[in-house]
Amino acid sequence: MEKLQQKIIEEGVALSDTVLKVDKFLNHQIDPQLMHEIGKEFVKRFENKKITKIVTLESSGIAPAVMAGLILDVPVVFARKKKSLTLKDGLITSTVYSYTKQETNEISVAEKFLSKDDHVLIIDDFLANGQAALALIDIVEKTNAEVTGIGIVIEKAFQDGGDILRNKGYQIESLARIKSLGNKSIEFVSEKEY
């Protein structure tokens, strides 16, 4: 997605050769116009698929997920990273291992928000090693709902997650695929290499 790549070039900061900071438009301050474009692009990429619900992970997946949900007119459910006072029972949980933080965290969704009749589009901000996406898939599949596909705003294609998920047969649509990060340069996978 050209506009997104342009935004990453203009406002993204490569903190190291593995971590990209995009707090000017996605991870802290949010660019609503860009999120709207992202929502439309997700809808286009999954246009022949049945989608009854979108599942994402708090907090940075919520903005792009809500835009897609608005266009598709389906509810958006975000998995919580912390247990809330009002969300204790009837939870479906899974664990996410973070390579960057080297810790395992539990994420959860209230089971009442997913059913076996749902066709779920999973959306997240980043795909790195695939652990967050795998945990979201696990939650959806524990309810016997179907994972229709996975929409990612930024995939770091030099990490394993994309291959792991594609090898499992899921349709993954990443709107920007980064080939390499480093020394203040951000290189994208060209469309031909997809």
Ligand code: 5GP
């Ligand atoms: P994974 O589970 O695929 O290894 O990592 C995906 C999750 O880690 C995303 O939900 C995202 O929040 C975070 N993440 C991974 N890499 C980056 C990165 O380079 N920049 C930012 N801002 N978040 C990242």
